[in-house]
Structures are given as C-alpha cells and as structure tokens.
Amino acid sequence: MLLSPPDVGPLEESYVLDALRSGWVAPAGPHLEAFEREVAERVGCGHAVALASGTAGLHLALLAVGAGPGDVVVVPTLTFVATANAAVYTGAEPVFVDCDPATGNVDPDLLHELLRELRTLGRRVAAVLPVDMFGTCADYSRILPICADAEVPVVEDAAEALGATHHGRAAGSFGRAGVLSFNGNKIITTSGGGMLLSDDADLIARCRHLSTQARQPVPHYEHVEVGYNYRLSNVLAALGRAQLHRLDDIVARRRWLREQYAKLFAAVPGVRLLADGDWEANCWLTTVVVDPAVAGWRAADLAAHLAAQDIETRPVWKPMHLQPVFGGARALLTGAAERLFTDGLTLPSGYAMTESQLARVLDGIEQFLKSR
C-alpha cells in the first residue's frame, strides 16, 4: 500500500492520445495553452505559465520578484527542500522560520518577528515563501498583512495545495505569484510538471520568456540574457487537463479518507491529526502527530508496525535548518518543526485506495493500538 500513488485511467489515455495524434509533440500546442487557462480559471488567477516542475516555478517566481545575491528569502523550515533550493538558485540567502505546531504552516507571529529582526539588521528581504503544507493553506489572513506592512512580496508555494482554499479563496492565488506542482505523487499529476500563477500579466510574460531560454522574438536565435529550459510539453499538459477534470472527485475522496482516520484516532489519547478540522484543505496527505508521553508509543513504532504489513507511511519532512546542506543558515525557531519531524507520521492517502485496502490500513492501525 503506497502513500499517494498517481491514478490515471481512460480519460487521461484519451487526452494523451489526442495530443500524440494531433502532432503537437513539441513543447508548444493547444493542450498547453488550454491547461494554463483552465488551471488559472480554477485558481482564480489572471495568468499562468505551465512549467517542467514546481521547483522551476519557484525559481522563476523568485527571479521575477527580484531575488538575487545579497538578498534574503524567508522560507519555512518545515518544507520540502525544493522551496529552499529555489531561493539558493537565485543567489539569495534562505532564512528559515518555524511553524505553527497545529498545522505545520508558517507561524505568523514568528514571521513578523523575523521580518522586524531582518529589517533591523539592514537586510533586504526579496520574498516570503509560505508553503501550504500537505494541502492546508497557510494562514494568509495574517501572513498577507504582515508582509504588506514590511513591503515584502509573497510567493506562495502551493505545490501540494491545488483544490484547497483559505476563507473561500483558492490555494495558489495568494501573493504576487503562486506555484503548483504536478509531480507524480501530487493531487493531480502530469507525471512531472508545475505551474506559475499570478494576476500580474507582466510577471507571467517575463517568466514565460525566461522559461524558453530567454529567446528574443526575432527569426534567428538571439539572446540578451540567460534563460532556462523550463517549459511543460503539450503531451504532458494533455495529461494534466484530464486530471484537472477529476480534481473535485480526487479532493472529495482524500477528504473522506481523512475523515476515516479522524474517526479512528478520535478516542486515542496523545494522538491528533495535523491541521485537524480544516476542511478547506485538499487533504492531499493525512498526518497524525503523536505525543509519546501521553500515547505511550512513538510515531516510529506505528510506522514499523505498518511497514511489516507492507503499508507505506512517511515521517514529516526533516526541517531545513537540520539539513547538512543548510548547516549554519540563519533561522528563527521554536522547536515546533523538530517536534513534528519526530512525532509526525503521514498515512496512506491515495485517491485510488479501495475500501478493502483502506480497511487493511485501519485494521493494521487498530491491531497496533490494541497491542500497546
């Protein structure tokens, strides 16, 4: 039983076949343009550019807001490494901030304090990069005013959050730019891919230009700056369009799975669900957080029990400030991310999990709980 495998079927086959048979196998093509339009509509953003990965989207978004050498980019310490790497690609310095233990998302009070501290130090903060962790939106009602006061643009890492909302507004639409991922394990997939969204047409035009080797619009190959080969292909966009049609279904299913886990763990002392009660989340992955002092067991014990039954689980990310590659980086910490790393466990949350597969996972967990 895998954590979150992709699910593709006849609809995806028909879209991809259409792309292949149409002859649009080169990067450009009608599916690519339609995919951009459809995702932008879904998220409620004016403009979008489809890219080869979410990481590429983060990189271009940071370049577009002017991040570069000497600048700081504020990054949650609890994230996937791509968020921090994108800052480094621009030459900026990632500075890490801890999370709200209830959700794993950026702690707004701490962010406020960090921005004040950086200002006192005379550092230019090129961007704040909140992450919508495991498909739960960060607290933008608080983050956006804090960043606006500090005059720092927000780039939203919504890689995992397509289909989620915060107070009714869609993930990916907060900030100057938002980034989605369509990696194989994400809520919808193009096997690999991403999208950069913004209401700023110039920003998207700039990123589109940079994503195609910054080629000048003349008949020969003319370049006045360094660009990137970051564009999504028409064939993969076709796959993405089919998946997008199924998004509501996929989110509903993952929310239902979370409910089943919530019911099972409701009466278990010392165990809670991460971002519990946020039904605006897309519930991409469901995570339990175990307080070993109360529960009498550790998240790793449950992981080992389930692994023995061939059920995949995964720890929450190891925080960036603990990663050797970011050793010595500046960080404002409370210990919340470190505790989620040791106490959190992500459970199978895939769309295609059948009733009997889910029953097997729930039985495995119940057996474990009885054995304690």
Ligand SMILES: Cc1ncc(COP(=O)(O)O)c(C=O)c1O
């Ligand atoms: C939070 C987060 N940011 C960024 C990325 C990068 O996306 P991609 O794998 O499409 O480059 C991912 C997923 O892989 C992610 O989970």
